Amino acid sequence: MNTSDVNHSGIGMTSQRTRMRMVDRLRQQGIRDEIVLSVMGEVPRHLFVDEALASRAYDDVSLPIGFGQTISSPFTVARMTELARANRDPNKVLEIGTGCGYQCAVLARVAKTVHSVERLLQLTVKARRNLRAARVLNVRLRHGDGHVGLPTEGPFDVILMTAATTHVPKALLEQLEVGGRMIFPMTKGEEQHLWVIERTAQSYTERRMDAVKFVPLLPGTG
Numbered sequence: 001m002n003t004s005d006v007n008h009s010g011i012g013m014t015s016q017r018t019r020m021r022m023v024d025r026l027r028q029q030g031i032r033d034e035i036v037l038s039v040m041g042e043v044p045r046h047l048f049v050d051e052a053l054a055s056r057a058y059d060d061v062s063l064p065i066g067f068g069q070t071i072s073s074p075f076t077v078a079r080m081t082e083l084a085r086a087n088r089d090p091n092k093v094l095e096i097g098t099g100c101g102y103q104c105a106v107l108a109r110v111a112k113t114v115h116s117v118e119r120l121l122q123l124t125v126k127a128r129r130n131l132r133a134a135r136v137l138n139v140r141l142r143h144g145d146g147h148v149g150l151p152t153e154g155p156f157d158v159i160l161m162t163a164a165t166t167h168v169p170k171a172l173l174e175q176l177e178v179g180g181r182m183i184f185p186m187t188k189g190e191e192q193h194l195w196v197i198e199r200t201a202q203s204y205t206e207r208r209m210d211a212v213k214f215v216p217l218l219p220g221t222g
């Protein structure tokens, strides 16, 4: 064993312990889905933030990931994944707002395939690097405007948006499978909440969930 092996296993053990503390906290905060809790205990969140912030990767805070964007707090990621899973593993997921790729990596552990769209090319490149480092293989990243979804890949059984919208993009509703669900933050006046829309055979149902704080969904690509 050389010195770099020793260093790596040292870091691995420390972050494993730190991750388990994070999982305990998530359980206390009300995350009930045991599959989601175990995935949160496996995905190396520190690989998705800049090295200078790695020591805070497992704190329950959102952190800057560059270009004015943020990685959501562990609680928010766990909560959205729990709502996405609804006690069954999704087949094909569409994420809007790849950011650093962390939520994408968590989704990839519960779904067969995850497609993720990001409007900032620099973040698509960064996320691709992070996901490779974390050895996540079942994800397809795309640089583009999430408002239009990914018509060529749909329909999806889950669509999860990680930037806040003021209206539900019609194209996304159309790309939702019957029985599928869309989880997204929506801003109304001063307030922002998570919403869950389910597509039924005839129409759609909607439910308002937790109060949240996300960066806005912006038009076009950067």
Ligand code: SAH
Residues within 6 Å of the ligand: 065, 069, 070, 071, 072, 096, 097, 098, 099, 100, 101, 102, 103, 104, 117, 118, 119, 120, 123, 144, 145, 146, 147, 162, 163, 215, 216, 217, 218, 219, 220
């Ligand atoms: N899921 C991310 C969170 C990223 S923050 C993570 O785990 O890190 C929200 C992201 O949405 C930002 O990267 C932002 O650039 C992106 N975004 C904003 N508007 C968008 C749009 N119209 N289409 C795709 N991505 C968008």
